[in-house]
Amino acid sequence: MRTRTCWNTVCTVDDLVPESGIAVWTNEGPVAVFYLPHRLPALFAISHADPFSGANVLARGITGDLGGEPIVASPLYKQHFNLKTGACLEDESVRVKTYSVLLDGNRILLETRDTHQEAVAA
Known part of the structure; x- marks a missing residue:
């Protein structure tokens, strides 16, 4: 099987709130999409699940900047x-998945794995 990706409007x-995140499916x-209009790029997307608790809460975290890097603090x-x-x-041994995010007019798109994978002949 070959893994493909696709862009989906989420x-x-x-729908976005400056300096914070929203959860999308x-x-x-679930994925957390963050809008930081004072930065370039202004859009970021990570897994919504906190790896320490397993709860889907990261979109509700507090955004900020540490050492010039955009961050979110788990609530x-x-x-x-x-x-x-x-x-x-x-x-350093823990990380959450990141997603490529794209602004297309007024739509926010995320790149995810295509759920319809095709079989590849050997």
């Missing part, structure tokens, strides 16, 4: 995750 710019599960145990790389700043 929300619009009107994808074919891979549960306060670990910080780099929004570009997904790396946990307190534990």
Whole structure:
């Protein structure tokens, strides 16, 4: 099987709140989309699940900047995750999945794995 990716519309710019995140549903599960209009790029997307608790809460975290890097602090145990790389700043062995995000007019698109994978002959 070959893994393909696809771009899916998950929300619009009107759904976003500056300096914070929203949770959206994808074919891979819940994803946290963050809108930081003072940065370039201004859009980031990571897994919504906090790897320390398993709860879907990262979209509700507090955004900020540490050492010039955009971060979100988990609202549960306060670990910080780099929004570009997904790396946990307190534990280098932990990271959350990041997603490519694209602005198309008013639509926000995320790149996810295609759930319809085709078989490849050997």
